Amino acid sequence: MYPKKFENLIECLRKLPGVGLKSAERYAFDMLEYSEEDINDFIQSLEDLKTSIHHCERCGNLSEDNLCEICKDNRRNKNIICVVQHPKDVIAMEKTNEYHGVYHVLNGVISTSKGIMPDDINLMTLLDRINDETQEIIIATNPTVEGETTALYISKLLENREVAVTRLAHGLPMGGHLDYADELTIIKAMEGRIKIK
Amino acid sequence: MYPKKFENLIECLRKLPGVGLKSAERYAFDMLEYSEEDINDFIQSLEDLKTSIHHCERCGNLSEDNLCEICKDNRRNKNIICVVQHPKDVIAMEKTNEYHGVYHVLNGVISTSKGIMPDDINLMTLLDRINDETQEIIIATNPTVEGETTALYISKLLENREVAVTRLAHGLPMGGHLDYADELTIIKAMEGRIKIK
Numbered sequence: 001m002y003p004k005k006f007e008n009l010i011e012c013l014r015k016l017p018g019v020g021l022k023s024a025e026r027y028a029f030d031m032l033e034y035s036e037e038d039i040n041d042f043i044q045s046l047e048d049l050k051t052s053i054h055h056c057e058r059c060g061n062l063s064e065d066n067l068c069e070i071c072k073d074n075r076r077n078k079n080i081i082c083v084v085q086h087p088k089d090v091i092a093m094e095k096t097n098e099y100h101g102v103y104h105v106l107n108g109v110i111s112t113s114k115g116i117m118p119d120d121i122n123l124m125t126l127l128d129r130i131n132d133e134t135q136e137i138i139i140a141t142n143p144t145v146e147g148e149t150t151a152l153y154i155s156k157l158l159e160n161r162e163v164a165v166t167r168l169a170h171g172l173p174m175g176g177h178l179d180y181a182d183e184l185t186i187i188k189a190m191e192g193r194i195k196i197k
Numbered sequence: 198m199y200p201k202k203f204e205n206l207i208e209c210l211r212k213l214p215g216v217g218l219k220s221a222e223r224y225a226f227d228m229l230e231y232s233e234e235d236i237n238d239f240i241q242s243l244e245d246l247k248t249s250i251h252h253c254e255r256c257g258n259l260s261e262d263n264l265c266e267i268c269k270d271n272r273r274n275k276n277i278i279c280v281v282q283h284p285k286d287v288i289a290m291e292k293t294n295e296y297h298g299v300y301h302v303l304n305g306v307i308s309t310s311k312g313i314m315p316d317d318i319n320l321m322t323l324l325d326r327i328n329d330e331t332q333e334i335i336i337a338t339n340p341t342v343e344g345e346t347t348a349l350y351i352s353k354l355l356e357n358r359e360v361a362v363t364r365l366a367h368g369l370p371m372g373g374h375l376d377y378a379d380e381l382t383i384i385k386a387m388e389g390r391i392k393i394k
Contacts, residue, residue, distance in 0.1 A: 002288065029283075049231075053203050063200055064200040091199065
């Protein structure tokens with residue numbers, strides 16, 4: 001067998017999603033050739049992961065501070081809130097350069113099959129963010145069964161609030177994921193968004 | 198964009214072999230959910246990689262000490278040396294439970310196309326290990342062009358030495374790699390090894 005400490009490294013790498021024994025071994029052997037600087041960078045990143053990377057306390061996006069860069073940016077229109085499942089989706093939206101509102105990142109999606117309930121995702125804090133000045137909630141969850149369920153749940157939740165609720169529309173292929181869509185597709189989906197409440 | 202420190206983590210993960218941006222992002226987001234213990238384990242493994250995992254000074258296998266577990270084991274027959282390309286191949290051989298000699302790990306293979314010369318791999322130290330009591334050198338490099346070249350080079354190198362040189366034979370599929378072979382195939386190859394010098 002490999003030395004115990006090398007086995008430990010392989011075990012750590014196997015915990016990564018979709019990584020089996022052969023891949024983990026391949027990664028570990030590759031890392032044997034790393035310079036000390038490369039390893040130190042990696043260790044520093046992991047230290048930062050523990051201490052410096054949080055969720056924005058307002059919108060749930062990734063952030064090094066209490067508020068993320070977008071929530072801190074005064075040029076963004078705080079009265080339009082785009083609800084996405086994942087921080088990756090914020091990146092995908094931002095690449096279009098067409099959206100100037102703010103975000104609300106659910107960090108998950110309602111899934112009856114996986115037992116993920118509305119309280120398990122960052123959803124209820126959205127209600128606290130909506131005030132008299134809020135004009136529109138754009139629901140940009142993925143066009144999957146779970147994303148649609150979540151969109152429907154949010155629209156029901158906001159039924160009695162004085163705010164427009166829209167849903168990203170055509171352009172996004174069904175069954176796909178927002179962060180894999182190209183910019184034009186996302187722009188089309190933004191333009192074609194329809195009022196669902 | 199993601200927070201700078203999160204980008205750094207993604208960059209570290211992208212350095213792993215065969216990992217592109219999407220996979221690195223997936224790994225990084227997965228690691229956001231790690232417990233502090235998981236992250237500490239990972240950091241400890243990387244610290245150990247810097248300080249505690251070396252190559253055995255005799256055979257080149259991975260080891261936490263100067264000598265690896267196999268070289269330290271008095272029950273192993275030191276007069277039969279099996280030459281392999283990689284520490285993974287030692288594991289593959291050991292799984293057969295049929296080999297009781299020791300190893301010499303080249304940690305590479307001669308490759309004219311990649312400019313890897315005999316001096317670039319752990320080969321010359323093999324000569325120092327051969328003494329009057331050495332009975333056999335079993336060459337178990339992979340059955341690829343580079344592995345065959347290396348086998349041929351070693352047999353030429355030992356031409357004038359009083360030692361038998363054999364090569365793992367049938368059983369291993371050409372173009373394959375030793376550490377992917379099943380136990381039986383490796384046993385077959387061990388049984389059918391032929392004298393090449």
